[in-house]
Amino acid sequence: MRFKFPLMAISLEVAMIVLFGLFVEYETPQNASQKNASHQNASQQGNTSSSAKKDQFFQLYPLFQDVHVMIFVGFGFLMTFLKKYGFSGVGFNLFLAALGLQWGTIMQGLLHSHGKEFHFGIYNMINADFSTATVLISFGAVLGKTSPIQMLIMTILEIAVFAGNEYLVTELFEASDTGASMTIHAFGAYFGLAVAGVLYRPGLRCEHPNDESVYHSDLFAMIGTLFLWIFWPSFNSAIADPGDHQYRAIVNTYMSLAACVITAYALSSLVERRGRLDMVHIQNATLAGGVAVGTCADMEIPLYAAMTIGSIAGIISVLGYKFFSPLLANKLMIHDTCGVHNLHGLPGVFGGLASIVAISWGMSTASMAMQAAALGSSIGSAIVGGLLTGLILKLPIWNQPPDEYCYDDSVSWKVPKFRELDNRFFQHANHNHVEHEV
Amino acid sequence: MRFKFPLMAISLEVAMIVLFGLFVEYETPQNASQKNASHQNASQQGNTSSSAKKDQFFQLYPLFQDVHVMIFVGFGFLMTFLKKYGFSGVGFNLFLAALGLQWGTIMQGLLHSHGKEFHFGIYNMINADFSTATVLISFGAVLGKTSPIQMLIMTILEIAVFAGNEYLVTELFEASDTGASMTIHAFGAYFGLAVAGVLYRPGLRCEHPNDESVYHSDLFAMIGTLFLWIFWPSFNSAIADPGDHQYRAIVNTYMSLAACVITAYALSSLVERRGRLDMVHIQNATLAGGVAVGTCADMEIPLYAAMTIGSIAGIISVLGYKFFSPLLANKLMIHDTCGVHNLHGLPGVFGGLASIVAISWGMSTASMAMQAAALGSSIGSAIVGGLLTGLILKLPIWNQPPDEYCYDDSVSWKVPKFRELDNRFFQHANHNHVEHEV
């Protein structure tokens, strides 16, 4: 019992080292003619020489680092909003992402290389971060209700399904999904919701006393929001075709996000009592513009269309938080801790639909059908995969925390004594001030 | 009343989308021969081909992202230092910046294209962030004393005046202001002070109980300070001429900031009782070196001159906080919440004067005069624009918070219940520890 988590973690790391030893190699001049595993540009990269690949590596490295900040600081701090679950939010995020990027490299690499050895380039690094993003989105749906072991298992299973769907979407359907509204955001959200649905516990039905924020935990979460918001143009453009496509992916995402902020604030004020803004909306719905514009980010939609997509996404997301999440919890028995359905699910589906419309302007019906198939496949595989994963996680051997210890770091972490509460702790500080406490 | 803010925000976003639809286009090979709106290098860019522009785009994109971090994380967290106004500090910063960058793109683009359509390149994105910086500086002067609607109106008005002055300075005076000590920092500070002066309320004259920091709010503010400090070389060099100018803008800013830190610490210890450092000085005055070196950042001043400018700026800024701000509040009836006069105003003017001296070494008297005109125009237009804006904001229809609710998030935000105060909240945590509380 006690040694389950450390032993599983160490075994997995040993397995990763063996798999990297068997299948992953440096990019070197000698292997330049081989094909590189990548998200979308496999064909285009096949012809690239090794020296050009190195140039590409250093050109894309700053964008990779932007994405890296999003994964570890962005997602990590966004999940520190709960008053007693901050260590777990940012700490398990780091653990799951570090595990997921190793496993994602292997899964995606092997699929795209058809089981052969492959070389480790900048696209592999970016795609590895992308596959962890999927897991971290699902993590948001079950945040506070699962044990580290359960999350470790979910990471392994989800990335396997994710890689399969991603391969299907890019290689078979040849669909366009640069910013991954469908393959990452919608997939991650519905996978997480399916898991949350299977793991539903009536004991958590009423408002849990720990399932809320305090003042400073909301400020910590804003660190996550801002870094996600700032670097989202890099996320949506990192694996776009170089040149015009990449340029458009950046500017469309930038403008969509700016527009989304305005409507998210407006709607938050509109739906709340006395016009007050809700931090939950600000932390999340301001990012929906980045999710929704993802699939068509690199297309030749006009800038004002990107802004329109962002504006609508901000509205959808706030309405989702206000009206849809309670429905989901009460009617469908799916409790979504971070509201990933409103940030990643609805805007992701909206983004997929928007791409079908955008493609209808210039391309064949076949393209539209393939795009629709990609959306269907992403949601379908997510739900099926999530249900199966949920069933496995429901086995009573994974140390799931009891109801009263949900959303509570002290189950998994040594927690400080909180001497802040002791008035004497601050006495010396008062010596510096003439003013007396009233 | 209740719907004023959301309706104004949504209407503005619709207007932005329409304006972008009318005037803003992608950069494409077809439109490469047209002139690009930019801060300073309009002439030089006119001759650039589209493919070269794309290269430029990706070369400058990392610098743009540095500036982007400064605007959203840097300014945002710097303004979380008040104990009960952190949500507003970082939250309204995000809102105003997202609005301002859309409006700034339009205003600057139309002015530099003389009312015609223009293409959206990396210089537009950087300049859009710059125009929001101006607003965020002014925001610091009125922080905690205004409603979201008032700030929204200020954003629209200020950016219009800013764009006009920036056009005057760069196109008519052909003055040099790479790091924008004059057009952004001095302008933003004096605009904000003028607004604060008009909005002065005797009720806030005595120390307001909310107008102070707590321990952790000061640490949150340091997140802002550090990201501003780190990326300031990118801010001052982002729109400099490529090559030597840009190189010098980076290294001069880097050295000026390093020197400024040392003198700011020294002066803070010197002026405070018992030699204690004051967090207000550390959070702000350490950045004055970046402001002051801005105008001459790309000039061929020796490195030791940049360090001298930084050292003096650190001294000026701390002295401003200690002696000038109280004067401003008591004699001129201008209450400057963040002390933007000491961080942006005085160092900005000093930077403008330094540039006149620097130019006097190598160039004509005409150049010096133009530089002086730029400084005068920036301060003059800021004061006039700020006074008029203040008068509009003083109209009693913008939901300005009453005195007792100033510097208080709960006017505009749902605020958590702060259960941290409940001793029972932490009880479980103590179970993990053998030591007993004394």
Next chain:
Amino acid sequence: MRFKFPLMAISLEVAMIVLFGLFVEYETPQNASQKNASHQNASQQGNTSSSAKKDQFFQLYPLFQDVHVMIFVGFGFLMTFLKKYGFSGVGFNLFLAALGLQWGTIMQGLLHSHGKEFHFGIYNMINADFSTATVLISFGAVLGKTSPIQMLIMTILEIAVFAGNEYLVTELFEASDTGASMTIHAFGAYFGLAVAGVLYRPGLRCEHPNDESVYHSDLFAMIGTLFLWIFWPSFNSAIADPGDHQYRAIVNTYMSLAACVITAYALSSLVERRGRLDMVHIQNATLAGGVAVGTCADMEIPLYAAMTIGSIAGIISVLGYKFFSPLLANKLMIHDTCGVHNLHGLPGVFGGLASIVAISWGMSTASMAMQAAALGSSIGSAIVGGLLTGLILKLPIWNQPPDEYCYDDSVSWKVPKFRELDNRFFQHANHNHVEHEV
């Protein structure tokens, strides 16, 4: 007494300005043929033309900024984990780094230019940050127990010794130490431990009531951890030879860090009571993979070897925190506040040893001997330099804080009144909520 710190700081800044005036110049076309001071690539850079240097400058600038974030945000926030020493942790970090980078530029520049004028390029900026890293590591060992003046003196002395050892290692031994496991990490750790040993005070032997974290201070520290973790590949590759070496330095560091996270979590859970994770381990040991892989980061070790190094480093580091630090404190009378021995010392030595093994695969025994000499020189000079520095710091004229005021900001900072403790402070907030407090 009272004016000692400000006067020393200002005098030092004046000295820096004079030294920069005498020895440091811009890189210009005119001086392109001269040799550039750099960490390792002095010979290779000698032949580079000025225009190529400018290209190099802008190619490496994003990596420099990553390192810059690590120094100021990474190290800074990592040292905010103490409940009452956060201002000092992040604030003195800024001060020491800003001073150290000026002094490091001079010391390293003069050594590599053999006392002549030198030009200020991107390698100088990166190396300046590197020399401050060394000081900040040592700062961690004495955190909370020294005055600002003592730290200022330590900065000046340590960087002088560091620059000497770095010159020895790179120019005389021609050893390989791209990521500086030996010259920065091991050196900084053992220098700091030697100082801490000399400054040992029996009064601090028992657990000091301030030497602990609170909930939110641990979250602030995670900001530091994550930015260090994310940008470590840039740290280890910034001064690597361009091309394949730099590529390998990035990917090896990336994979080593990912592997290290998994083993650090596993070991933390394994050694703690009831399998709970310890924030101290997570904040620090997850980074040991970056330290340990440093020296051989750019070598042609296979990726799985990099992962193995990272995995072992994570294990070593947690075991160090759990078992070695108490020994060090109780038997050797060395109290290491941040546990830098476990994060930088042991993994640094391990990294040096790993490089000897790695080199043994392909190169001569001579190379191995030089590598061993570099490790010996780094540790030896650190211990001797640290002991001498400690003796100077022990003089009773540097305002060292008395035992009861250790780990306490209020000695050096104005500290807010902490009204958070006043229940009435939050009363208004409760008005917004229907729910009653139980």
